[in-house]
Amino acid sequence: MGVKTELPAADPEGGPPEGPPSDGCCSSAAADPLFAAAVHWQQRLSLVLNLLPYEPPQQQQEEAEQQQQQQQQQQQSRGKIRRAKQAMRYSLDCMLPSTLLEDMAAAKEEQQRQLLLRKQQQQQGKKKLQQQQQQQQQQRGGPTTREELLQRLHARIESLRKQGGPKKNKNPAASEQQQKQKQQQQKQQQKQQKRKRQESHQQQQQQEQQQQQPQSKKAKQSSSSSSAAATAAAATAAAAANEDFAFSVVDKGDKIPKALKHGKKGDKHRRLQKALKEIEERKQRLAAAEAEGRGREVALQEAAEDALKKISGQKVLDNARRVKKAQQQLQHKKAVSREAWEGGVYKDLKKLKRKREKQQAKQQRKEEREKEKQQQQQHPLQQMQQQKQQE
Known part of the structure; x- marks a missing residue:
């Protein structure tokens, strides 16, 4: 929007517009050019202002926006x-x-x-x-519709039917003779192949025997020289094997990591005994420190040492009850294995236990049946005795 102002009509020749008519006074004659200049410049200013966009005051605009925002906030969640x-x-x-x-x-x-x-x-x-x-079909002059194609196909089929082609299996007896001849030829070829194989096998055996005989004679003549050569050949072969197959040579026991090493006999039992001994020594140390008045410091130091061991991955055995329980379990396992390997033959104790339980259950059922039979036999005898007493 622009500022609009109503202006008086300007002079058509482009000059400044003329003002109102004078009253004949000398003062009005002097003010006419000033009035005309003011009107002219007012017109120019109005044109410039019309080009500029209208902007309301910034404070009013901000206040209106704030009011709109407040209304929206009240309406919306x-x-x-x-x-x-x-x-x-x-x-x-x-x-x-x-x-x-x-x-x-x-x-x-x-x-x-x-x-x-x-x-x-x-x-x-x-x-x-x-x-x-x-276009190609039209040039060839061939059929273009489906009906024409079908007619052409049927005509071709009928022409083929009328033609007398060579018949197969005119003489069935001749075909059977040919099959028999083929079978006989195959059998003869198989027999010839078997003979050739046998002959080649016999020739190989004869050649091997001939080679072994002179070697045995030479070995008797040069026994001393062959022994030295054999030792040298064995040494060279061993060296070559070590060079070629060095990746497959198993390392010594010292190079095997501890996690894969097998413990010695009774190693676990000794470790548990050592843990019990350490627990008892710790109790004694704590008791002595408490008597001196620094039991808490010693307890904290030992707890810190245990925590460091656990962080490093070591196993800390500080509970005497659990250690004793582990010893009992170990002794029980040893007793079970001793029973299983009794007599030098392994026995599955679980299966034996099941068998014993089944046998005991069978015996109990058998005894119960026998008792029931005895009761049934005694019952009629008791009735007879009661009847006699009543009579």
Whole structure:
């Protein structure tokens, strides 16, 4: 909006507009050029102001915006406000400048245009192919419709039926003779192959025997020289084997890590005994420190040492009850293994236990049945005795 002002009509020749008519006074004659200049410059200023946009005061605009925001906050909940802020913050219109949006729109239009061009080209290509096929068929003079093609096919079939081609299996006896001849030829070929194999095998055996006889004679003559040569050959072979297969040589026991080493006999029992001894010594140390008045310091030091051991991965045995329980379990395992290997033969104790339980259950059932039978036999005898007593 611009500021509009009503101006008096200007002079058509472009000069300054004339003012109101004078009353004939000398003062009015002197003020006429000043009035005309003021009107002229007022007109120019109004034109300049009309070009400038109208802007209300900034304070009023800010107050109006604050009022609108307050009204919206009262109407909307907190969740709606948060969503509106997110939408404003992450909208493409806010994040991207106008040039990028225009580029995106132009790119979409270009893609659509290219798709339309491709579709048009494909359709044109299909039409051209159809036209070419039709032209080729017309040039050949062949059928173009389905009915004509069917007629042509049926005519071809009938012509083939009328033709007398070479018949197969005219003489079935001749075909059977040919099959028999083929079978006989195959059998003869198999027999010849077997003979050749046997002959080659016999020749190989004869050659081996001939080679072994002179070698045995030479070995008797040069026994001393062959022994020295054999030792040298064995040494060279061993050296070559070590060089070729060094990756497969097993390391010594010292190089094996502790985790893979097998403990000595009774190693676990000794470790548990040592742990019990250390626990008793710790109790004695704590008792002596408490008597001196520094029991808490000693207890804290030992707790810190145990924590460091646990962090480093060592196993700390500081509970006497658990250590004793582990000893009992170890003794029980030893007793079970001793029973299982009694007599030098392994026995599955669980299976034996099940068998014993089954046998005991069978015996109990058998005894119960026998008792029931005895009771049934005694019951009629008791009835007879009671009847006699009553009589």
